[in-house]
Amino acid sequence: MAQQETEQPVNDGFIVDTEDCEERELAHRERGTSRPITVVGNPVLHRECKDVTVFDEELAQLIDDMFASQKTAEGVGLAANQIGVDLKVFVYDCPDDEGVRHTGAICNPVLDELPADRRVLDDSNEGCLSVPTAYASLARPDYAVVRGQDAKGNPVAIEGTGYFARCLQHETDHLYGRLYIDRLSKRERKDALRQMAEGTPRYEVVPND
Secondary structure: OEOOOOOOOEEOOEEOOOOOHHHHHHHHHHHOOOOOEEOOOOHHHOOOOEOOOOOOHHHHHHHHHHHHHHHHOOEOEEEHHHHOOOEOEEEEEEEOOOOOEEEEEEEEEEEOOOOHHHOOEEEEEEEOOOOOOOEEEEEEEOEEEEEEEOOOOOEEEEEEEHHHHHHHHHHHHHHOOOOHHHHOOHHHHHHHHHHHHHOOOOOOEEOOO
């Protein structure tokens, strides 16, 4: 997701992803290699990704590369298909509305269905590294819980509020073949694509043939 920007302990079922963020993110980046970003129209972005079934050094390297790519593109979240990899994994380095930084990775994420009393919509601007230079207002719940596995296959859950909740929903959508512009009206989607066509990405992208 575009910004407006070690094993983790578990607390009450949710990972603690707010500790040592700078050190953990830097360690990933130093081991990783930045890759260009795929953009809307690339087939890998428009279909559900494959489940992660092997939790090995290759997956760990992918996560490192994703952190490096995310930093280069100045994003707050990145899904594997955004660098052309057909696997259900995303990384994030994102603040919530209180300014608390959250950093981590999750495989095979699934969003919890929220009870009606938790579905408070936040109608804020949203952008995407795969739709560079475009932004649109999109209502999403201001609270999200995503469950999946860490890089070693252990079950994890992540809780987010505000901007971070938006990030969790945005990145999970990516892995099921949905971009944020797919949630817009036809007119709004057309406007976002116009913004993209008129803009110049600040990072390397993969041209669509």
